[in-house]
Amino acid sequence: MTDPVSQIREALLAAAAALRGSGPDEAGAAGHAVVAPNLERPKRAGQGDYATNAAMLLAPKLGKPPREIAELLGAELARVLGETLVSYEIAGPGFLNLTLSDEWHKDAIRYVLDSGEQFASGGAEHPERINLEFVSANPTGPTVVANGRAAAYGDALAKILIHHGHSVSREYYFNDAGSQIDRLGESVIARARGQEVPEGGYQGDYIVDLANEIPGAGDSNAQASVIAAQAITILLQQVRATLERYRVFYDTFFSERTLHQGSPSALDRAIESVRAGGHVYEHDGATWLRTTTFGDDKDRVLLRSDGAPTYFLADLAYMADKQARGFERQLLPVGADHHGYVARLKAAFQALGNDPELLEPVIMQLVHLVEGGERAKMSKRRGEFVTLDELLDEIGVDATRYFMLQSSHDRTLDINLEVARKQSNENPVYYVQYAHARIASMLKRLGPERVAEAVASAADWSSPADALHPSERELVKKLASLPVEIAEAAERRAPHRMTSYALELAQEFTAFYRDCKVVGAEPESVESWRIAVCVATQQTLALVLELLGVSAPDSM
RNA sequence: GCCCUCGUAGCUCAGCUGGAUAGAGCAACGGACUUCUAAUCCGUAGGUCGCAGGUUCGAGUCCUGCCGGGGGCGCCA
Structure with a gap:
C-alpha cells in the first residue's frame, strides 16, 4: 500500500521519465543522473496543493526552457493521474503547481485510518541493525541536565529509527574501571572519615550520602576499589531510576570492567586485531595505534609505558564487541566536550577493518542553564550542577522532553530556569x-x-x-x-x-x-x-x- | 596558536541538503468566551538571516575570508 503523497511522487517521476524518453537526451550515457525533483507544499496559498521544481531540473537535460517543459510535464501528469489532478499551472521560473481532488484527500484519510499505529512506518529502504549508545555518563554522580538532552535525543531517535523500519538497541556504557573510579572511592572514604576529599576528588554532597550509605567506608582497612564498586552500583541504580522516570529505557547497560576481564580479555583481543592489520607499534615503552593512517591528528596510546590500558583502548575493544554482537551500524551521540575524540574513534574503527561510514558519532551541543541572566556552571567534580531530577520536579517530564527535543542537536541549548519554573505553559x-x-x-x-x-x-x-x-x-x-x-x-x-x-x-x-x-x-x-x-x-x-x-x- | 561547531524577529527556535514575498511559539499591543475544551482564536507590530566577497537563472542554505559565542587540543577520563 503506497501512501497518498508517494502516489503523487511516483506519478511525477513517471511523467518526467516519459518526457525524457521523448526528448533529446543531452546528458548522454555518462550523465544519466536520476532527476530527484522536489514535491513540496507551496509556501503561499493559491499555489495549489503541491509544487514541483521538476521542470527546472529537466530543463538542462532536455535543452528547453523550464516553463515550456513544465507545460509538457503538466499535460503528461494530467494523463497519468486522471481525475486526481484537478488542475495545474506553471508559475515563476518554472514551478508546476498541482491542485488535487477532494477525493484524493478523502483517500488520504482512509489510508491514515487503515494504517493505524503503523502509519508512516517501515519506510527504510535498507533496514539495519543499529546500536545506539547514548548518555553513557560515568556513574560518578547524579544525572545532570546535559545528560537529559542526550537521553531525550537518543531515545527519540531510537523510536523514530525503529518506526522507520530499523532494528535498534539502546545501550549505556559506563566506566567502572580506571583512575577516575579510584578517586571516587577515595572521596567516599575521606567523607566517611569526616575528612576533606583529596585533590582532584569529588566534592558534591552526594559523596557524603554515599559515605553514610556504604557500610565500612570509614574503616581503617577500607579499599578504594572496593568502596568505589559499591558506590558505582548505587549510583548506577540512581541513574537508571532517573532515566526511567524520564521514560528512557535501555536494552543494555555495558560495563567497561567486563572488557578487562578474562584471558585473553577483550582488550587483548582488540590489540591483536589491530596489530594484525599492521597498525600497532611500540614507542617509549608504550604501545601505540597508528591512527594518523586514518586521518587523526596524532597517534594514540593503547597501553601506557607502565602497561596500563588507556580509556581509548577500552573504547576500541567496545566497538569491536558491538560489532561481534552483530550490529551493522553504530550510532554514537556524544557531547560537544568530547568531540575531539571522534577523529580517533573513527580511525580506530577503520583500523579494525571497517567502513568508517558505519560508525556515526553525532556531536551534540551542550545545554546551559540560565538563571538571573547568567549561565550556571555544571561540573560534577565541583558539585555545581542542577540534576535532571530537579529539572523534572520543576517542569515535569513532558515539558522537559519536548523542550530538549525542540532544538536541533547541533545547536547549544539554553534553558532559562525562571521561565521553566514560572511559566511552564510557554512550552x-x-x-x-x-x-x-x-x-x-x-x-x-x-x-x-x-x-x-x-x-x-x-x-x-x-x-x-x-x-x-x-x-x-x-x-x-x-x-x-x-x-x-x-x-x-x-x-x-x-x-x-x-x-x-x-x-x-x-x-x-x-x-x-x-x-x-x-x-x-x-x-x-x-x-x-x-x-x-x-x-x-x-x-x-x-x-x-x-x-x-x-x-x-x-x-x- | 591550531582544529571543531554554532550565529535567523525582543526571547526560545524551525526552515524539508539551492527554489517563489524567510516562518512558528512566547513576550508586547488591540479584540473575541450562553460555543464541538479560551492551556484557545483573530488582528497589529517586530528581519541588512553576524559581516564581506564568490559560485548561478536563483543563496538563510554551497565556497573563501573575517567577527562573535561555545567546545576541543595529556602515556587524563
Missing part, C-alpha cells in the same frame, strides 16, 4: 497535547458507536457537492506528510523535526476546528467525514508524541 508541548485532548473530548461527546460508524462509512463521506473547506484540505495534507517527515527525521538523525511537525499538525487541526463544525455538522455524511478526520488526527498526534516520549492526554 508548546501543551498546545500539542491540548489539540489531542480536545479531539478526545469531542469524540467522547459523540460516543464510541457514532465514531466507529463514521470511520466505517468511508464510502459515504461527504458528497460530491460539498467541496472540502481549505482548512480541511490543509489538515489532510499535513497528516499525509508524516511518512516524508519520519524519513527525514530518521535519515538525518534529527528527532527535533518531529516536534516541529507535532506543532504544525496541532496548528492545522486548530484551524480546522475553528472553521469546520464537527459535532452536528449536516448532512450526516459531512459529520462522518469530519469525525474520521478527527480520529486520524488524534491517532497521528498520539503517534508523534509517542515518538517524542511525550504523553498524549485525553483531558487537560
